[in-house]
Amino acid sequence: MTRLQIAAGNWKMNKTFEDAMQLSRALANATRDENVLTIMATPSIYLKMIVDQVLHVPGLEVAAQNCHEKESGAYTGEISAPMLESIGVKYVIIGHSERREYFAESNEVLARKVDIALANNLIPIFCCGESLEIRKSGKHLSYVANQLKESLYHLSAEELSKVIVAYEPIWAIGTGETASPEQAQEMHEYLRNALAEQYSEDIANGISILYGGSVKPANAQIIFSQKDVDGGLVGGASLKAEDFVQIINAF
């Protein structure tokens, strides 16, 4: 089965307005493989402007970096899934390790975020990944599979088919230390098998599983060439159009 190949850039809390618009304009105008679904996860304050800017650009989409687990209410400073849908956002990152760590987002909370995203026609980019301590203990495979179990396995097969999974070992995020292609493949294959067991082979084979953690122009090709790696969730290297375009074109 051919799965969607995806290059998603997570800008995190970077870029002022002018710089953000310039970056999205550069990506819109770049010569890039339009068969690769390219997603820019921008700071929420710029989402509407960037959605409008790239509205008719083929293969280029916009994601939010988070959403609240409730539809609406007294949650000062938060952004809801219906708000994102109402401005034309189609994707939302859920469960990034930085949200899990700094905002204490548990697997249970993330399950609710996945639900609310799907209920509002947003495609969740669901992040999972282990710390260095867990990797060293040798329990990383079951630990990450359990993150999927607790946040995704309540979904119907139809709902799950809409989800994009992003495996990001925490020890490789922003550290310059990438998981080896073999380590990435091992985890992706394990997760795909777990999904096949829980749902079906067909469903599991249709799900794009992205790798994230120090993906750069120099290593993107070898990582993306692994059988079960369907693209990347890129932090630092997505902040420079030139670098990110090289990553998009590395498939």
Ligand SMILES: O=C[C@H](O)COP(=O)(O)O
């Ligand atoms: O969401 C992206 C990841 O946290 C990876 O970040 P990085 O490419 O800067 O290591």
